[in-house]
Amino acid sequence: MTAKGGEVEKLRIYLIGPPIIEWKGHSLALPRRKVRALLYRLATELQPVARDRLIDLFWNEVSDSQARRNLTHLLTHLRNALPQAEMVQATHDFVFLNPDRVWSDTYAFLTLFRIPYSAQQPQILDEAMALFRGPFLDGLSLSGCPDFEQWLVMERTCWQRRHQLLLTRLIQQNVESGNLREAISNAQTYLLQEPFEPDMHRALVEMYLSKGDAEYVLQQYERIADLIEVARQSREALPAVHRVRAALESVGDGP
Structure with a gap:
């Protein structure tokens, strides 16, 4: 499936703020909470995640064999819930989303954020800031999965720090360009958090x-x-x- 201009249509997953899943410009509902949680975990970095790590997040209190069966079943549910089953890839040891078929705001942000600061032009910082809609996975919880909840807390803290560092860079850039009004606005936003x-x-x-x-x-x-x-x-x-x-x-x- 290709979009206009010949580009491959991608599933879009927004995690920085209340989570949103979009396909072809429309919201996509995944009915099961644990299915959504698995998708969000895989979308955070769009990198392979070890099966053992996923088992720890969702089933750390059951036997290893049962947990692995649970993960296999959950992956089946996830594939069935997505527009294209090939969006989810798996090997014997790892599970990941196909970056050619899936886009996430967290991955987009990290790509921009890792550009050396000296090379970051104003539009790059503005583009990164536009991805922030609120706390990471705002409003999400998963009762019965304490390790996933702990991961959520750690990620929210990490993304808040990234937001603050981005604000600091923007303020510096605003001051250097003489845009004090925008610098003040960004400083006020920073102080709301800290x-x-x-x-x-x-x-x-x-x-x-x-x-x-x-x-x-x-x-x-x-x-x-x-x-x-x-x-x-x-x-x-x-x-x-x-x-x-x-x-x-x-x-x-x-x-």
């Missing part, structure tokens, strides 16, 4: 000062004062607040 990041608070205040936005500088200090008030109720947060205050003292008087 409200106690001292370097970002300092950078945001410096950008406000560069624009001559004294009112916004004061508002930022007020937000930090609110953070301090909240942190007083949590001993764990206090060291982070002290780092924020120290960072701001290098710019001017703290709140």
